[in-house]
Structure formats: C-alpha cells, structure tokens
Amino acid sequence: MSLTHIxxxxxxxxxxxxxxxxGQFFAGMKxxxxxxxxxxxxxxxxxxxxxxxxxCFLPVENVLVEVGPEAVVQTYTIINITYPGQLMSPPYAVGxxxxxxxxxxxxHLVGGSGIxxxxxxxxxxxxxxxxxxxxxxxxxxxxxxxxxETQ
Amino acid sequence: xxxVAVSGVAQxxxxxxNRSESVQEMIHRVSHEALTDAGISREEIGTVIVGSxxxxxxxxxxxxxxxxxxxxxxxxxxxxxxxxxxxxxxxxMRILSGAYDTALVVGWGKGSETDINTWSxxxxxxxxxxxxxxxxxxxxxxxxxxYMQRWGIDERSGAGVVVKNLSNARRNPRAIHRPPMDAxxxxxxxxxxxxxxxxxxxxxxxGAAAIVLAAEDRARTPYAWIAGAGTGTDGYQLGSRDxxxxxxxxxxxxxxxxxxxxxxxxxxxxxxxxxEYCSFQELLLYEALGLCPEGQGGKFIETGSPFLDGxxxxxxxxxxxxxxxxxxxxxxxxxxxxxxxxxxxxDHQVKNARCALAHGASGLAHQAGVVFVLRTQPPP
Numbered sequence: 001m002s003l004t005h006i007x008x009x010x011x012x013x014x015x016x017x018x019x020x021x022x023g024q025f026f027a028g029m030k031x032x033x034x035x036x037x038x039x040x041x042x043x044x045x046x047x048x049x050x051x052x053x054x055x056c057f058l059p060v061e062n063v064l065v066e067v068g069p070e071a072v073v074q075t076y077t078i079i080n081i082t083y084p085g086q087l088m089s090p091p092y093a094v095g096x097x098x099x100x101x102x103x104x105x106x107x108h109l110v111g112g113s114g115i116x117x118x119x120x121x122x123x124x125x126x127x128x129x130x131x132x133x134x135x136x137x138x139x140x141x142x143x144x145x146x147x148x149e150t151q
Numbered sequence: 152x153x154x155v156a157v158s159g160v161a162q163x164x165x166x167x168x169n170r171s172e173s174v175q176e177m178i179h180r181v182s183h184e185a186l187t188d189a190g191i192s193r194e195e196i197g198t199v200i201v202g203s204x205x206x207x208x209x210x211x212x213x214x215x216x217x218x219x220x221x222x223x224x225x226x227x228x229x230x231x232x233x234x235x236x237x238x239x240x241x242x243x244m245r246i247l248s249g250a251y252d253t254a255l256v257v258g259w260g261k262g263s264e265t266d267i268n269t270w271s272x273x274x275x276x277x278x279x280x281x282x283x284x285x286x287x288x289x290x291x292x293x294x295x296x297x298y299m300q301r302w303g304i305d306e307r308s309g310a311g312v313v314v315k316n317l318s319n320a321r322r323n324p325r326a327i328h329r330p331p332m333d334a335x336x337x338x339x340x341x342x343x344x345x346x347x348x349x350x351x352x353x354x355x356x357x358g359a360a361a362i363v364l365a366a367e368d369r370a371r372t373p374y375a376w377i378a379g380a381g382t383g384t385d386g387y388q389l390g391s392r393d394x395x396x397x398x399x400x401x402x403x404x405x406x407x408x409x410x411x412x413x414x415x416x417x418x419x420x421x422x423x424x425x426x427e428y429c430s431f432q433e434l435l436l437y438e439a440l441g442l443c444p445e446g447q448g449g450k451f452i453e454t455g456s457p458f459l460d461g462x463x464x465x466x467x468x469x470x471x472x473x474x475x476x477x478x479x480x481x482x483x484x485x486x487x488x489x490x491x492x493x494x495x496x497x498d499h500q501v502k503n504a505r506c507a508l509a510h511g512a513s514g515l516a517h518q519a520g521v522v523f524v525l526r527t528q529p530p531p
Contacts, residue, residue: 004171005170010209014277016278018278022278026278048388048390050388054386054391075293075300075394077292077293077296077344077345078342079289079343079344080341080342080344081343086284087282087284094285094344096297096389097390104388104391105389105390105391106279106388106390107293107389108283109283120296138278138279139282
C-alpha cells in the first residue's frame, strides 16, 4: 500500500527597502503627486521610477520630476478572473498609460466603473483617495478615469 | 567554433496531472532515457545543467534536490533558473569553451502541484504591479491587445493558432490530447483577460525533458547539429517595452541566424517549434523570428502557411497549446526540432525538414528569449 501526496503552503515574510528613488516616489504618492525618475544623460523620464536607466547604465537624477496628471491609454485588458486580494471585482480594466511628460508607461486600473467607453488613445486622469486615506502606496490612486472631452 | 550535436533526447508523455511519480522520479526517468538514447553513461558525461524553477517545486535552490535524479552526484553541475532551453544554451557554451566535451541537460515542471498564476505573479514587482494582479496571463493580454491594435489583427487569428496546435497535438503521442476545437468554439470560450480566453491558454502540464549534447568526436548518435543559437532579454517593466514586438525573440534569432548563416528564414527554415504561452504570442513570434514580415502574423496564419501541410510548419508538435510543462517547454521544443531534422517525428513529421528552429522564453510577456537552429548536417 502506498500513499500519494502531502499538501503544503509556503508563506515567506518580506520587508522590501525602497531606497532613495522609490522612497521619494511613494512620498509623492502620499502628497497626491506623480513623480518620475529622469536619466541625466538621455533625459528619459521613467514612471514608475527605476533607480537606474537601463540603456545608459547610470543612476537616475537624485531629485524626481513631476509628471502627468493626465495620461493616454496605450493598451488595456478587461479582467474577468477572480483571485484573492483583488483591488476590484471583475469585470474591470488594467491599462498601460503614458503620463504627460513621461517616456515609459505605467500600469494601473483604468476606467473605474465605466470601462465600456474605454478605447486605446483615451485620455484619462487619476482619481486620488482623499489625503487622510493615502498611505504612500501606488494605490493611493484608486484608478484613472476618462477625461470628458470639452467641445 | 566546435561542432556540437544533440546525440540523445527524451521527453515524458505529457500529462495534466501526474500523481503517480514524484518530481525526483520524473527527473530520473527522463535523464536516464536521454543517456541511454545517446549511448553514454552518467560517468562519461562531462557536466549536468538543469533548468527549473524554485517556485514551481517549492524548494529554494531546487537543483540541490535534483542532484541524484539528474545524474549529477559528485559531478560538475549547475542550473539556470529559467526555461530549460536556456540551460541547453549554457551547456552548449560549456562545450564550446573546450572545458567539457559532453553535457546532459534536464528540465522539468509539475504545474499541477502548485498554482501557476501565483507562481507567475511572483515575477511582478511588489510595489507597482503585483497588487494589480500582474501575472503571465495579464501580461500576455496587454501584449496581445497592443499587438492586435497596432496591426489591425483580428482576434480570430489567435483562434486559428489554437485550432492548428490542438490538431497537431493529436498527432503527437507525447502531447496532451484534448478534443479538437474550431474557431467558433475558441471565440466562445471563457474570457480571462481580454483578448485571452480559456481556449487561448495552454493546459497546465506535468512533464520533463532531457537532451545530451556532445562535441563532434564524442557524438555516437548525432541526431542533429547545432548550427547556431542566441539569447536576448528585454527590459523589465511592461511599460518600458514595445509590447507589439517580441524583441527578445528577435534579437535571439538574429544571433542564431547569424551563426547559422541564415539570410532568408522563410526559405531556409523548414520547421519551427516556438513557445506560445498564449495563442496570440505565436502570431507575434512568426514576425519576431523573421518567418513573416512585420505586422503580417494574422495574414500568415490565415493563408495556412504555418499549418502542418503548409510551406513553413510552426509547432508541428502542437507547441505549448499541446502541452506546457513549464518551465521546460522550450527544451521540449528543442527535442521536437531535433526529431524533425532527424526524420523521427512520426505522424507529425514535416517532410524533408533539414533545418529547424527551436525557441524558448521566460519572464512576463516573453521578456527573455532563446533560439537554436538545428540542421541534419554538421556545420562546414
């Protein structure tokens, strides 16, 4: 006679240090500002920031630069899967957004409750949590919602 | 450059769930089979390189656990923590260096024993993208959406890839045999992350593969010769990449084609085995690997070119949609490419295939890629 299997789960705790670049970025989130990292050599602005410019292989400038708040939707996907810890209930959209003043693009929730009208090329802006609810997280922005085009 | 042959191959019959073997038994079985196939003993092998994932197995530095089953006891051994085709690349380098003459390469994965979406989400950074649920499917969805938008590709072109690969898989005794689907059934399957639906995704798979590489004078049974190989790695953040082009595969292929002297891939490559982790990625790979012009991936499948009876069969084995034992699917692609140029692919043999390509990938939305070009004849 032979048994077939045993179940297990691994939970591993972490405390991830930000370093000075990410530290500034998240302080900016708490303040309701979107900050990008700029390479002194090629001048590319990255958001979310990396501490290093990959192509130039140099550290970014010490002080981050403000970008956005508006962005253009480069692409998006409508999520229908459920999993624990989800930020919203499906269906909702995650997009890749290019903020004004940034060269790289960032992922975030887009559309909020109004995903039907989303298009590639839509202009969007962040919907911030009120200051007292912000903790210095990327999700101090609830989502990006379409900007109403004024005629 | 030394001439190196693939002189032994083995793969398990892929299963959605293999409850009858532990990972160690599966690794041992496939390693032993490859050595026997090559007519070489464990003692004679110069070096063992494994390709596998700590997170998949739930054991840190998991090659400590594969030592005995992979034939590496008291031998030179190392690991690449990526798709096992990257381990084959490393093994090839070791032989080219002259430090070794033969290598055993082993890869495995039991996707049924963990949650592979949690596994792929561990590659997302914890600050920006993991809380968004970024995982393999979401990354592939954003990539596929951007690609389709750029070139006006119809979602049904992805369905065409599913139809082809499931049909090819049914001719491959090692692949998982799922019921065939037509394009309408693919389009009607459960939406996951647009445009990806359940039918666009490979099956969760338990499986393993192994090969023996041997320098020319040590290859007793050379099935295929490595004409060239290359790797390429794109940036990490999806937002810093051009998601409409799989740049990792493109730069890996350029290096491999350069070494192999290939100037016109559609004419000179007779069969291609590629790692499509979702149907749409196969369209992107046709372009990145130079099998069709940029932007024409949809047209390529619509004209029937990559079908088994077409002029340039892609994934005659059924590809990852046929069986996807992550993270060794790329090594399975190499085994299949070897079978093609050796004339041993049975019911899914591409006629007169003398030059075949094998592609592997790791990382979200194919951040890293590796390409091998194999030929029936040794390099000049």
